[in-house]
Amino acid sequence: MPHKTLDYLTSMKLDHSHALVLFSGGQDSATCLAWALTTYACVETVGFDYGQRHLVEMEARLNLRHALEAAFPDWGKRLGDDHLLDLSVLSALGSTAMTDDVEIKMTDAGLPSTFVPGRNLAFLTAAAALAYRRNIGVLIGGMCETDYSGYPDCRDETLKAQLQTLRLGMDADFGLETPLMFLTKAESWSLAENLGGQKLIDLILEQSHTCYLGARDARHEWGYGCGTCPACDLRKQGWQAFKGGKA
Ligand code: ZN
16 A cells, blocks of 8 residues: 555654644634544644635634634634745736636636636645644645535545655655545535534534635625625535435
8 A cells, every 4th residue: 555655755753643724714624623623632723825805714714713712612722823824826826716806607627717726736735844844743624525616626536646745745744634525515514513513503604704705794594605606605505405404
């Protein structure tokens, strides 16, 4: 198995009770953070500033962390530092609907115009470099290939390949956990419910931010958002499937 070879090759042994969550402040990364806080002794978070159109995402990150600490004191004891890394090179590379005032639509490549080429690859590389510096052994991300927008860098195969690259390229025994990879959005809500009950569901509904347009003026039963962009659409459908499954 490749892992055996990699274990042999990596000389830097990192602390695998310590995790770093890629934390955007959205529903998925909030669920991942809660999962990490039930699983690891110490959990830090990292976010990325890449010229997103809306600062709402940045505010949601900090609000979510504070709300989690307040609602779940035991988790709060495990919650360590937050880091914000500047990856503005991603927006400098070209316009996408995530960073510029470009219409959200399908492109000729069959991907939504919200696709930022190389984004998750850059995120993971920067997160791994930070983890290396801080002796953190486990990277955690909310990437998912079940209900997603077709981004090729969310696929399990991409992430497994990148993990091998990171291990080899930094000669360190990184682990990578993607607890949502094979869950539908409805199943992600079930996971949140199992982790923290209705209290966690309410917290994620109220505090997390997913909408591509940064809209927070309207509160729907599934949370805040414009209600029509692809991210809101996925979130709405997931919530309805979750509620429908429980009815
Ligand atoms: Zn929206």
